[in-house]
Amino acid sequence: MRRVEGGICAVEGVEAWGRRDGKDGLALVRARGRCVGVYTKNAFQAAPLVLTRARLASSRGWTEGIVVSSGNANSFTGRRGLEDAERMAELAADAMGVSRGRVLVSSTGVIGCRLNMPLIESQIERVAPMLEHSPRGSDAAARAILTTDRAKKEIAVEVGEGSERVVLGAIAKGAGMVEPNMATMLAFIYTDAQLPSPVLRRALREAVDCSFNMLTIDRDTSTNDMVLLTSVACERVPADMWVYEQNLREGLSYVCRELARMMAADAEGASTLITVNVRGAQSIEDARAAARAVAGSTLVKTAVYGRDPNWGRVAAALGYSGARVDAGRTSISIAGVHMVRGGEPLPFDEQQASRAMEGEELVIDIDLGMGSHSATAWGCDLTHEYVELNSRYRT
Amino acid sequence: MRRVEGGICAVEGVEAWGRRDGKDGLALVRARGRCVGVYTKNAFQAAPLVLTRARLASSRGWTEGIVVSSGNANSFTGRRGLEDAERMAELAADAMGVSRGRVLVSSTGVIGCRLNMPLIESQIERVAPMLEHSPRGSDAAARAILTTDRAKKEIAVEVGEGSERVVLGAIAKGAGMVEPNMATMLAFIYTDAQLPSPVLRRALREAVDCSFNMLTIDRDTSTNDMVLLTSVACERVPADMWVYEQNLREGLSYVCRELARMMAADAEGASTLITVNVRGAQSIEDARAAARAVAGSTLVKTAVYGRDPNWGRVAAALGYSGARVDAGRTSISIAGVHMVRGGEPLPFDEQQASRAMEGEELVIDIDLGMGSHSATAWGCDLTHEYVELNSRYRT
Numbered sequence: 003m004r005r006v007e008g009g010i011c012a013v014e015g016v017e018a019w020g021r022r023d024g025k026d027g028l029a030l031v032r033a034r035g036r037c038v039g040v041y042t043k044n045a046f047q048a049a050p051l052v053l054t055r056a057r058l059a060s061s062r063g064w065t066e067g068i069v070v071s072s073g074n075a076n077s078f079t080g081r082r083g084l085e086d087a088e089r090m091a092e093l094a095a096d097a098m099g100v101s102r103g104r105v106l107v108s109s110t111g112v113i114g115c116r117l118n119m120p121l122i123e124s125q126i127e128r129v130a131p132m133l134e135h136s137p138r139g140s141d142a143a144a145r146a147i148l149t150t151d152r153a154k155k156e157i158a159v160e161v162g163e164g165s166e167r168v169v170l171g172a173i174a175k176g177a178g179m180v181e182p183n184m185a186t187m188l189a190f191i192y193t194d195a196q197l198p199s200p201v202l203r204r205a206l207r208e209a210v211d212c213s214f215n216m217l218t219i220d221r222d223t224s225t226n227d228m229v230l231l232t233s234v235a236c237e238r239v240p241a242d243m244w245v246y247e248q249n250l251r252e253g254l255s256y257v258c259r260e261l262a263r264m265m266a267a268d269a270e271g272a273s274t275l276i277t278v279n280v281r282g283a284q285s286i287e288d289a290r291a292a293a294r295a296v297a298g299s300t301l302v303k304t305a306v307y308g309r310d311p312n313w314g315r316v317a318a319a320l321g322y323s324g325a326r327v328d329a330g331r332t333s334i335s336i337a338g339v340h341m342v343r344g345g346e347p348l349p350f351d352e353q354q355a356s357r358a359m360e361g362e363e364l365v366i367d368i369d370l371g372m373g374s375h376s377a378t379a380w381g382c383d384l385t386h387e388y389v390e391l392n393s394r395y396r397t
Numbered sequence: 398m399r400r401v402e403g404g405i406c407a408v409e410g411v412e413a414w415g416r417r418d419g420k421d422g423l424a425l426v427r428a429r430g431r432c433v434g435v436y437t438k439n440a441f442q443a444a445p446l447v448l449t450r451a452r453l454a455s456s457r458g459w460t461e462g463i464v465v466s467s468g469n470a471n472s473f474t475g476r477r478g479l480e481d482a483e484r485m486a487e488l489a490a491d492a493m494g495v496s497r498g499r500v501l502v503s504s505t506g507v508i509g510c511r512l513n514m515p516l517i518e519s520q521i522e523r524v525a526p527m528l529e530h531s532p533r534g535s536d537a538a539a540r541a542i543l544t545t546d547r548a549k550k551e552i553a554v555e556v557g558e559g560s561e562r563v564v565l566g567a568i569a570k571g572a573g574m575v576e577p578n579m580a581t582m583l584a585f586i587y588t589d590a591q592l593p594s595p596v597l598r599r600a601l602r603e604a605v606d607c608s609f610n611m612l613t614i615d616r617d618t619s620t621n622d623m624v625l626l627t628s629v630a631c632e633r634v635p636a637d638m639w640v641y642e643q644n645l646r647e648g649l650s651y652v653c654r655e656l657a658r659m660m661a662a663d664a665e666g667a668s669t670l671i672t673v674n675v676r677g678a679q680s681i682e683d684a685r686a687a688a689r690a691v692a693g694s695t696l697v698k699t700a701v702y703g704r705d706p707n708w709g710r711v712a713a714a715l716g717y718s719g720a721r722v723d724a725g726r727t728s729i730s731i732a733g734v735h736m737v738r739g740g741e742p743l744p745f746d747e748q749q750a751s752r753a754m755e756g757e758e759l760v761i762d763i764d765l766g767m768g769s770h771s772a773t774a775w776g777c778d779l780t781h782e783y784v785e786l787n788s789r790y791r792t
Contacts, residue, residue, distance in 0.1 A: 044713060077713075113710065113712060221695060222714065223716070299617055304784055317508055321440045392703070393705065
């Protein structure tokens with residue numbers, strides 16, 4: 003697998019552009035192909051989600067493009083919110099010169115406010131003529147969909163060789179209101195791999211379960227999360243179908259994990275990316291639950307911020323995670339320093355451990371000693387900046 | 398029902414005292430009677446819990462006293478932790494002149510460190526001779542069990558008249574690592590009501606479900622939580638057993654709710670007590686889940702801190718609470734300002750709403766419009782002080 007340049011425009015047939023006016027961004031992507039998605043599990047689903055799911059259902063997954071707005075989630079906006087989402091799709095379809103009914107819609111931002119439709123209309127009119135199949139196009143779209151994110155989230159890879167070569171490109175946003183409960187942010191992934199929708203869907207679900215679903219920032223699940231994977235139409239006849247499918251899966255997993263890590267590292271106010279590796283679990287569900295509980299614990303997050311090697315908080319989180327645990331078998335290391343082995347607290351130098359916790363990434367390794375399953379979760383520290391940012395989000 | 402003075406010593410037959418040496422406190426309570434308890438659901442249960450449960454099981458609930466230490470949880474301390482808890486109970490039994498094997502043990506504080514037994518021994522020796530049946534005794538015990546709490550948590554009430562009169566007194570601690578998952582802090586409740594253990598147990602469970610289990614501070618469940626209700630031995634023959642039992646239940650519910658409110662108000666770093674009232678739920682479970690999700694949402698908590706009437710975050714929390722919800726039936730008021738009615742966002746003056754959110758208590762009212770069940774949860778805002786306190790908890 004090789005990282006390549008170009009983001010979503012690394013994939014043949016994808017054209018993109020975006021712009022930002024103050025807090026409000028708008029991106030367009032034109033790409034004809036088959037699309038599969040996963041969505042938030044929040045019972046309140048925002049208008050763009052409702053519309054996108056309905057359109058994919060009625061078109062059997064066929065899409066010709068997407069319009070994404072940031073700054074306003076168009077969530078909890080009643081019937082008029084749905085009308086706004088439909089109007090947004092129509093405007094985008096006309097401006098991009100594609101079929102009405104084949105444009106998907108996504109929005110992210112404040113919940114409970116109606117969209118500023120005149121602004122959206124003017125943005126669509128200005129973005130559509132700029133669409134280009136180039137790294138610049140992907141870059142512009144990736145920047146336009148950000149909200150409180152500090153950094154652009156974009157990636158592209160090439161997997162395999164010859165007729166089995168698969169290219170994947172993705173852009174994403176996500177820095178807050180992030181809790182693994184299906185997908186938990188926006189991500190738009192494109193590939194040139196030509197595979198049946200059920201195969202694409204299964205591959206996406208697997209990749210999401212090990213990436214976006216293992217990411218937790220504040221344990222708040224948004225109403226707008228979606229991950230869309232579009233297989234852009236082209237003629238491909240791989241010699242070895244099995245290798246071809248494996249290449250897609252490998253690339254997809256890598257892309258999703260890297261995007262999840264970017265989100266954790268760029269989380270609101272975060273100074274440290276926390277990676278929690280759990281092994282020795284009795285089941286994959288136990289491994290995931292344990293890893294997520296530790297990564298999501300408010301008290302672990304504040305301890306990391308304070309560089310306090312307080313492994314007792316890690317133990318407490320394992321205890322309430324729901325995973326099968328046994329104190330006498332649990333081992334915990336923080337930043338490479340072994341603190342508990344088989345339930346026995348080990349002596350360690352607190353100051354040295356505190357210094358080892360410095361840096362942009364902190365790894366917590368846990369062995370539950372119960373079985374052979376493992377999982378990794380990502381989170382971030384809880385800082386003064388997080389409180390500052392979220393107490394003043396709208397003001 | 399009348400509030401009375403004296404804390405746990407408002408109940409005949411209860412003697413208490415406590416002292417503090419730096420971060421380490423110790424309290425003793427001597428009271429002969431039958432005891433029922435509820436405990437944390439954390440899979441890792443601290444040594445004092447393991448010992449207390451075992452003793453209550455073997456004595457069929459009969460107890461003669463309790464020793465409580467604060468500053469160190471004696472949790473995740475292996476077999477030696479259990480030996481320390483047993484030794485602590487023996488020392489306390491001898492010092493109080495009661496039967497070994499009839500003293501319960503409770504501890505709260507840092508997880509993963511062995512107790513300082515020489516300190517505990519000297520504290521027991523100094524506290525035991527001071528035991529007194531007086532408001533001063535309860536006060537000293539209530540102060541000794543605090544950790545990061547800023548305020549003492551103590552209450553006593555009298556319910557009913559004549560031979561049906563019931564007296565209840567309680568002390569408690571709890572300011573962080575608080576999530577409703579059984580009981581979620583320490584509380585020691587005493588009563589002179591003479592009722593069978595199953596009745597006491599059911600009454601305690603009901604009271605806990607509507608109080609401590611509706612309290613959330615940081616969604617971290619401790620390994621040491623316990624609520625013990627002791628019916629202090631005395632001769633009582635109520636004329637009307639039904640009224641007598643109702644008086645106990647009424648008093649117990651009130652005591653537990655007031656203690657839960659005290660904990661939320663005194664939560665680590667908190668400036669505002671958040672009360673979330675949910676009505677119109679399809680079931681009591683739905684009502685509780687919805688109320689707790691809103692009270693526990695990190696983003697609601699930061700919005701309250703910033704006095705931002707961001708009801709969209711309340712809606713998002715309802716959506717992921719697991720309760721059955723319908724956007725078109727949901728109504729939301731914050732600080733008395735109606736913001737959503739039947740799913741329709743209402744116009745309101747943002748600045749006026751922000752001003753209405755000032756003060757020490759903020760009430761969020763939600764009507765799910767789905768049924769007739771209701772519940773109340775308590776939480777607090779998430780502040781810079783919380784981050785400060787918890788990033789430096791041990792340093």
